[in-house]
Amino acid sequence: MLSDIQISRDHACKPIADIATKLGINETELSLFGQNKAKVSLSVAKRLADKPNAKLVIVTAVTPTPFGEGKTVTTIGLTQAMNAIGVKTCGCIRQPSMGPVFGIKGGAAGGGYAQVVPMEELNLHLTGDIHAVSSAHNLAAAAIDARLFHETKLGAEAFTEASGLSAVNIDPENILWRRVVDHNERSLRQIEVGFGAVNGPVHSSGFDITAASELMAILALSQDLHDLRQRIGRLVLALDTHANPITAEDIGVAGAMTAIMKAAIEPTLMQTISGDPCLIHAGPFANIAHGNSSIIADNIAAKLADVVVTEAGFGSDMGFEKFSNIKVRESGYAPSAAVVVVTLKALKANSGVESQLAIDEPDLARLQAGFANLEWHINNVHQYGAPVVVAINRFPTDTAEELDWLQAKIASTRAFGCAISTAFADGAAGGAELAKLVHAATQTASNFKCLYQAEQSLEAKLMTLAEVGYGAAGVTMSDKATQQLAWLDKHGYSHMPVCIAKTPMSISHDASVKGVPRGFDLPINELRLNAGAGFVTALVGKVLTMPGLGVRPNYINIDIDANDEIIGLD
Incomplete structure (x- = not known):
């Protein structure tokens, strides 16, 4: 049998405008990207x-x-x-x-x-679209670090006088917004930024893969551009020196982030x-x-x-x-x-x-x-x-x-x-x-229901997912996760659903355990607020939000052949 890419290359695609017309999309609702793909208007x-x-x-x-x-x-x-x-x-x-x-x-x-x-x-x-998410996400990271730099250098009163903006008093130990890139890059999982007298203050940060960005979740869960804008405004980027949330709206970057993602709101x-x-x-x-x-x-x-x-x-x-x-x-x-x-x-x-x-x-x-x-x-x-x-x-x-x-x-x-x-x-x-x-x-009856109710506490939702969703005996919360849970409850985020981040290779948190694991405790290591997307992420076990490249990555196989065609994607 031919390779996937050879099958694709041997196939004569129909003009994407014809596919759209057959589906019922009007010409004015389509933005062509060549002959093979097009953005579709939300209209x-x-x-x-x-x-x-x-x-x-x-x-x-x-x-x-x-x-x-x-x-x-x-x-x-x-x-x-x-x-x-x-x-x-x-x-x-x-x-x-x-x-x-x-x-x-x-x-x-x-x-x-x-x-x-x-x-x-x-x-x-x-x-x-993924590039737009990366760019908008990293603009927010740059904005929070710039705000920290200027407020620290000038002091709150002088900063307000120079900028016309209110100081937000960022706690450099509680900058929550990491950076993203759409590649597997383990060396960037944990970094220090702000070295040098004109670049500080120094603080810890890191990179996630772009698909793990909260902006990607916002793109997937928004109803329209206005909803996208409101959700971006609710992003919690950092905490202030009194442990209160600082949002993208507070920093003034939400509008620019939305502008970057304006075209990404349309599916392809x-x-x-x-x-x-x-x-x-x-x-x-x-x-x-x-x-x-x-x-x-x-x-x-x-x-x-x-x-x-x-x-x-x-x-x-x-x-x-x-x-x-x-x-x-x-x-x-x-x-x-x-x-x-x-x-x-x-x-x-x-x-x-x-x-x-x-x-x-x-x-x-x-x-x-x-x-x-x-x-x-x-x-x-x-x-x-x-x-x-x-x-x-x-x-x-x-x-x-x-x-x-x-x-x-x-x-x-x-x-x-x-x-x-x-x-x-x-x-x-x-x-x-x-x-x-x-x-x-x-054609038969579907009686769909969610596994838990919105009014349940975050702890109860975690327990339900562990026990009913995975068959675990219960959950074990780290000290860090316990403190984060208390903060989330205090600031009114208990109504949010939970997004479990764990290994996909087992029903449990342990990739080596196959079949149907039973009687295990689900270890909750960390809770991350996604206020814009509207859920709380629970990091379980040894999960990483930035993958790494293996000993023989697939990029070794990818190249351009003598006919200027891409090879090696299979």
């Missing part, structure tokens, strides 16, 4: 406000493994297959971060004959390899961020299509949980069905059983042991109230015996049903059975 949703929303389908997965479960492949393949069976469908996915592209993952928007094309345009820059329209529409907006990383595409993209797609297919990052304990408890709470747009993606390899890898056999060889005992992980994810999604469809993403090495066994076992669970998908190899035709099953599931 589409306003024009069609009286039209009922489409059915929403959310794609999640079992606990991820290094072998790749094909969640985005399934999302794109399902979008293609739904259109092929006559159901007008639009996909909504996140924009790939260049950190994983150059790090370990490579291109990240499906693959084979179930991908968004052109591959290189999607994975490198797209229409610049591209097409699948079958010529079906897909809106790309906001960033990835459901382990350290909320990990879902934007409410705005969903809202636009909901008025143009009959079904919207979107995905949540990593397993159902990660992106799907945050989709349910953060995104749906903000949007009010609940799913009509959920798809859990699984592979035979994933179940064997999640079994926790050592085997002499290679992961792609028949190993029924190992498969049987790993089934508990799939059943846990089915039950986890089921407790939110939407019907659950299992998509078995088939690999060429899968045997009929093991596939038959797995389908029979799934029939005894709470799943609405299951179907085998070969969308990677066969495109829309390979997802036809899955599409029919998902469409049937969307």
